[in-house]
Amino acid sequence: MANILVVDDEMGIRELLSEILGDEGHVVTMAENAQQARQIRAASTPDLVLLDIWMPDTDGVTLLKEWQRDRLLTMPVIMMSGHATIDTAVEATRIGALNFLEKPISLQKLLKAVQQGLSRAQDIARNGVMPITARPAAAPTTESLVKPAVAATPVVDASTLAPEPTKPAEPGFTVSFELPLREARDAFERAYFEHHLQREGGSMTRVAERTGLERTHLYRKLKQLGVEPGKLGRRGG
Template sequence: MAKNQFDSIYKPKILVVDDEPAITIGLKRQLSSQGYEVRTASGGVQALEEIEQNSPDLVILDLMMPDLDGLQVTREVRRRILSNVPIIVLSARGESRQKVEALDLGADDYLTKPFGLDELLARVRVALRHRQQISNPMVSASPTIISDDYLTIDLEKHLVYKEGQEIKLTPKQYETLKFLALNPDKLITHQMLLHHVWGPEYGKETQYLHVLIGQLRQKLEPDPASPRYILTEPGLGYRFRLLARNDS
């Protein structure tokens, strides 16, 4: 497998936090082989110390730990340490509620154990790309047009086109699409969308989102029954994904 694209220039620093030695050792070996600089921590207290002292570019964080759990660590990182460092949380299959809470606290993505190396590396690349965009003002400036060969979103003019034909959206439909499109490939939870589109007093009215997303898919998707742009993460939220140009 090819080395990471940063290998010859800069090795991104990744902190792996888990109280299971087999997981930290395995992840360190796998990520190091891809050109990343990897440090590990066995608990939440040690993780916070590592983050404060070494400023990692990415944190891979287990939710369930014996001292400070992943939720407490995420809260502290976002509140007082590195507010923009990407956090990928690791969870067991039965921890859906904790996953949603971690994402709402500011975690960027999640992986459910067990997971494959290819899936892990894909999530790491996306998280580091977001980190690079935040750090580079030339890159982080919001685009004015988001498009592929089928769909175009003109953010400056507040217009949306499907195969060159303008699509009429309601204000809430447009605001939802815009928020998703400005965070490509990132999991946006139900609560994040509700807060952004309806206001901070909303957080549990997921039926609003189900209806609105269904309406957007009817207007935008080539096949609303099999969406390729607005993808559902069951029980968690949605991801927006553009196809590469000339992709079929």
């Protein structure tokens, strides 16, 4: 378990990252701007920081420079942005950022970057290696940053999913054909996800595998439908 600071002016992104990292067992503190991040860093040293570049008061690169200047950049920092240029990303890594993630961030890339960041933090604490600021990460390549925009919803390769035999509808679930299509679809999806959450004891990882969704998309879908995984997990167990 690690203490992770998430700094982003978009509430939806803060909450989504908090849910994902919390599900991984980490303690997450959130800041919606640079001023809040300064106050949190002054009071404690997080094990890792996820820092957005574009924020209304002070941008993430400027905050990174402040921490470096004041000798507060003693923890791994991962930069995030959906609109950063190559020059901005290179500048951040030269200052001392460990990594750079493009939005929308895939679950796999997020968890891999967090794992790498926490491993670096453990090395610093255990072996007394030089601070991150003295060992900047390699600059991101043009290929990794310049690419066409893609939809946030993941595409599932049907060939990788084993077909399952058709089963009768779950007992006790009915949908009125008099409902508008959107309401009927939401009712079905709600019952569908509630069934799998109860079946898997509330495990988001297993439900994502079972339904063929990436966890970032699964979190959004459950939130949209008003489904609470924690309650269903306790009920199913």
